Amino acid sequence: MTLSLRLPLNGSLETYQLAGTPIAAGNYNPATSRLAFAAAHVVSDPLADNSPGAPAAIDWDHTLGFRRHLWSLGLSVAEAMDTAQRGMGLDWPATQELIRRSAAEAPAGRIAVGVGTDQLPAGTHALDAVIAAYEEQLALAEEVGAQPILMASRALCAAANSPDDYRKVYDHLLSQSSRPVILHWLGSMFDPALDGYWGSDSLDTAADVVVDLINENVSKVDGIKVSLLDAAKEVALRKRLPEGVRLYTGDDFNYPELIRGDGERYSDALLGIFAAIAPAAAAALKALDDGELVKYEEIFAPTVPLARQIFSAPTYYYKTGIAFLAWLNGHQPGFGMVGGLQTGRSLPHLADTFRLADAAGVLTSPELATTRFKQLLAVGGIDA
Numbered sequence: 001m002t003l004s005l006r007l008p009l010n011g012s013l014e015t016y017q018l019a020g021t022p023i024a025a026g027n028y029n030p031a032t033s034r035l036a037f038a039a040a041h042v043v044s045d046p047l048a049d050n051s052p053g054a055p056a057a058i059d060w061d062h063t064l065g066f067r068r069h070l071w072s073l074g075l076s077v078a079e080a081m082d083t084a085q086r087g088m089g090l091d092w093p094a095t096q097e098l099i100r101r102s103a104a105e106a107p108a109g110r111i112a113v114g115v116g117t118d119q120l121p122a123g124t125h126a127l128d129a130v131i132a133a134y135e136e137q138l139a140l141a142e143e144v145g146a147q148p149i150l151m152a153s154r155a156l157c158a159a160a161n162s163p164d165d166y167r168k169v170y171d172h173l174l175s176q177s178s179r180p181v182i183l184h185w186l187g188s189m190f191d192p193a194l195d196g197y198w199g200s201d202s203l204d205t206a207a208d209v210v211v212d213l214i215n216e217n218v219s220k221v222d223g224i225k226v227s228l229l230d231a232a233k234e235v236a237l238r239k240r241l242p243e244g245v246r247l248y249t250g251d252d253f254n255y256p257e258l259i260r261g262d263g264e265r266y267s268d269a270l271l272g273i274f275a276a277i278a279p280a281a282a283a284a285l286k287a288l289d290d291g292e293l294v295k296y297e298e299i300f301a302p303t304v305p306l307a308r309q310i311f312s313a314p315t316y317y318y319k320t321g322i323a324f325l326a327w328l329n330g331h332q333p334g335f336g337m338v339g340g341l342q343t344g345r346s347l348p349h350l351a352d353t354f355r356l357a358d359a360a361g362v363l364t365s366p367e368l369a370t371t372r373f374k375q376l377l378a379v380g381g382i383d384a
Helices: 060-072 092-105 127-144 154-159 163-176 203-215 231-240 255-260 278-289 293-300 303-310 315-328 338-344 347-360 366-379
Strands: 004-009 012-017 036-039 076-079 111-115 147-150 181-186 221-227 246-249 268-271
Touching: 004 347, 004 366, 036 278, 060 076, 060 092, 076 092, 092 111, 092 127, 111 127, 111 181, 127 147, 127 154, 127 163, 154 163, 163 181, 163 203, 181 203, 203 221, 203 231, 221 231, 231 246, 231 255, 246 255, 246 268, 255 268, 255 278, 255 293, 255 303, 278 293, 293 303, 303 315, 303 347, 315 338, 315 347, 315 366, 347 366
Parallel strands: 036 076, 036 268, 076 111, 111 147, 147 181, 181 221, 221 246
Antiparallel strands: 004 012
């Protein structure tokens, strides 16, 4: 049976016929050639007030069910990251509960959690207050036995006057951590409040700061997640890392080439897009494990246009696309988000996302996805 619906295109409607073949479902073991984390979103409680500025109310059954889905595919979970709407609707009380619940269910070694400073109120804070906020969250990560990810901090970016201020904070935190951490470099396209992170507007100068920090704390750094959407900058930094320190790509535009590597070095993965394309990511990583590079490329290639669509400017609204696909694929009952962020993308944008998801084979049940998107279009006044 051919499925079709009418979708917005260039200010009018076109009849679109689904033609993609869903990636085969199944369970996977974790990849052996790469570490792969999917940064997971949260599902809002449809019966609660999740309007902008309201405390986040989470649908725990479906939020945790989505994580079980990722674990069943062999992926690890990067919990309470920006994909989970840190700083965009997910408050600290909800974050704490999310970390505790997710860590309690995670298979051994298959979860890392975001450690930040977002419990601080808006405004400028002294560096000691920033350190104290980080320490509170680091203590929670250690309490639940999860690997810490030292997230880029808006408060630190606002408080720091030089690279030395970043070094003061990070040197202290690394000395406090009982296990190696993942550092986190999030570009300003993901969060404009992080512009000039590491104390410089120059990415090359910032990279010098990061490399010095890592070299002087090698035993305390497992790796660094880099989300700059610039493959050349990532490769250049990767070449400078000391032996044993991983580069976790957060480049949702260029992940296939960065994970594959150049024959000498490669990037591991810590990606928001992996939550949206989880079956494809699992299948591609298995192909890489098996040395089937052509298959690896064939699986990942059609997901790249989808990823570039979901993470298109303004990039920080990519979370809407992640939740949209989770809803289409039946992982949550409604297309709602904490903070009302489901309004972050227009219906034409979501229509393009739908087309590209179909082409990438990541609409796991095309019938359900078509039915659900028709319902959303109808609410928007579109007879699909």
